Amino acid sequence: xxxxxxxxxxxxxxxxxxxxxxxxxxxxxxxxxxxxxxxxxxxxxxxxxxxxxxxxxxxxxxxxxxxxxxxxxxxxxxxxxxxxxxxxxxxxxxxxxxxxxxxxxxxxxxxxxxxxxxxxxxxxxxxxxxxxxxxxxxxxxxxxxxxxxxxx
Amino acid sequence: xxxxxxxxxxxxxxxxxxxxxxxxxxxxxxxxxxxxxxxxxxxxxxxxxxxxxxxxxxxxxxxxxxxxxxxxxxxxxxxxxxxxxxxxxxxxxxxxxxxxxxxxxxxxxxxxxxxxxxxxxxxxxxxxxxxxxxxxxxxxxxxxxxxxxxxx
DNA sequence: CCTAATTAAATCGTGCACGATATAATCGTG
DNA sequence: CACGATTATATCGTGCACGATTTAATTAGG
Numbered sequence: 001x002x003x004x005x006x007x008x009x010x011x012x013x014x015x016x017x018x019x020x021x022x023x024x025x026x027x028x029x030x031x032x033x034x035x036x037x038x039x040x041x042x043x044x045x046x047x048x049x050x051x052x053x054x055x056x057x058x059x060x061x062x063x064x065x066x067x068x069x070x071x072x073x074x075x076x077x078x079x080x081x082x083x084x085x086x087x088x089x090x091x092x093x094x095x096x097x098x099x100x101x102x103x104x105x106x107x108x109x110x111x112x113x114x115x116x117x118x119x120x121x122x123x124x125x126x127x128x129x130x131x132x133x134x135x136x137x138x139x140x141x142x143x144x145x146x147x148x149x150x151x152x
Numbered sequence: 153x154x155x156x157x158x159x160x161x162x163x164x165x166x167x168x169x170x171x172x173x174x175x176x177x178x179x180x181x182x183x184x185x186x187x188x189x190x191x192x193x194x195x196x197x198x199x200x201x202x203x204x205x206x207x208x209x210x211x212x213x214x215x216x217x218x219x220x221x222x223x224x225x226x227x228x229x230x231x232x233x234x235x236x237x238x239x240x241x242x243x244x245x246x247x248x249x250x251x252x253x254x255x256x257x258x259x260x261x262x263x264x265x266x267x268x269x270x271x272x273x274x275x276x277x278x279x280x281x282x283x284x285x286x287x288x289x290x291x292x293x294x295x296x297x298x299x300x301x302x303x304x
Numbered sequence: 305c306c307t308a309a310t311t312a313a314a315t316c317g318t319g320c321a322c323g324a325t326a327t328a329a330t331c332g333t334g
Numbered sequence: 335c336a337c338g339a340t341t342a343t344a345t346c347g348t349g350c351a352c353g354a355t356t357t358a359a360t361t362a363g364g
Contacts, residue, residue: 012264012271013207014200014219018285019181019274021292023200024221026178027351028299029171034352035303045320048166048175055165061343067166069176072343074321081319098329098342112164119164122171127298133170136295139288140173146279147180151187179321186322197350213313224313226351233349250312250359308362315356326345332338 022140032125036118040111046082047115049075053088053104054112060099069148087111174292184277188270192263198234199267201227205240205256206264212251221300239263 014020033044042050045068052067053059061072061079068075079102082088087108093099126133166172185196194202197220204219205211213224213231220227231254234240239260245251278285 012203012267014203016289017203018278018289018292019185019196020200020220021289021296022174022177022181023196025292025296025299026171026174027221028296028303029174030351031303032299033171043319044171044175048172051164051166051169062341068172069179070320071322073323073345076344078320092343096330096342100343115164125299125302126170126295127302128295132291136288136291137168137170137173139284140170140177140292143278143280143288144173144177144180147177147184147277150277150279151180151183182321195349214311222350223352225315225353228314230350244313248312248360252313306364308364310361311359313357313359316354318352320351321349323348324346327343329340329342331340334336 029122032122033118036121040114041085045070045074045078049078049082050087050108050111053102053108057109058101058103060093060101062099064102082108181274184274185270188273192266193237197222197226197230201230201234202239202260202263205254205260209261210253210255212245212253214251216254234260 030044033047037044037047040047048068049064052064056063059067061075064070064079065072065075079088079090083090086105088105089103090100091103093101123130123133128136182196185199189196189199192199200220201216204216208215213227216222216231217224217227231240231242235242238257240257241255242252243255245253275282275285280288
């Protein structure tokens, strides 16, 4: 048999690769979120932007990008869609016209109430205890920090 | 202060969400892989397809989709690009013309030699011990299985 | 057989995601 | 205060990713 079945730490087989586990777990999360978010007419990345704004409103595009680790080339069209839906407004900051300030509308704020049961649904779908989830989350954040450090 | 800072298990704040940790860790992995894969002229999903084929050649599109948890609508254009690059061939199976068999070319097989130091680079970039990585991988695979079960 | 149902890929439309580049405003230095 | 450098966002091009639909081949039932 080939070396792949030896399951060495650096095995080059998708089923053994942590990066693939994370890549595919991301897709799996998306599949769980999709029916829940469709009721709100949001995609998952749009939902993340809304969560960020519910926790801190009136932010610049850059501040959102820092929180979500996304570039303006990703956020700008996404924010325009949310603006078209009437969930937020985008306006140049008069004090510094380079910046665009993103603010929730009343509808955007109101939408939060309709997300109350989502965390519970996700926890249920994960099939893991809250303690396990918390530990896993901390480990992955640590991993992410190391990876970002390594990639400059 | 808002409820978010209480860090309750179902806290609706991106920095507390496991799904976001995984989503952003996926992006972080991509950033580490990018310079390594650019030398091979591969994207990360293309690399995953090649890894799958290095471990088992002469597969159908469906078999690749099952291994990588991707749909034919994702794989077909991706495989066409790899075919254009001369790394693989796509041919209808004469025994069942519904299926398309994907086979590595000599160039595709040869490319594997140029990936030898990638696993080591990734392990280094992760900043974690091989044991920790292995445990994390197993936990995330379990999580993924639960999520896929829950999403039908 | 021969048609209905099933299966396998491909196609299409929408929405991320990012690097490279462009545009415009602000800052820093002399 | 002028002008080069920096900063913030937007634009463009490429490549996933998926659901819905389409096309074509195989299988099953009568």
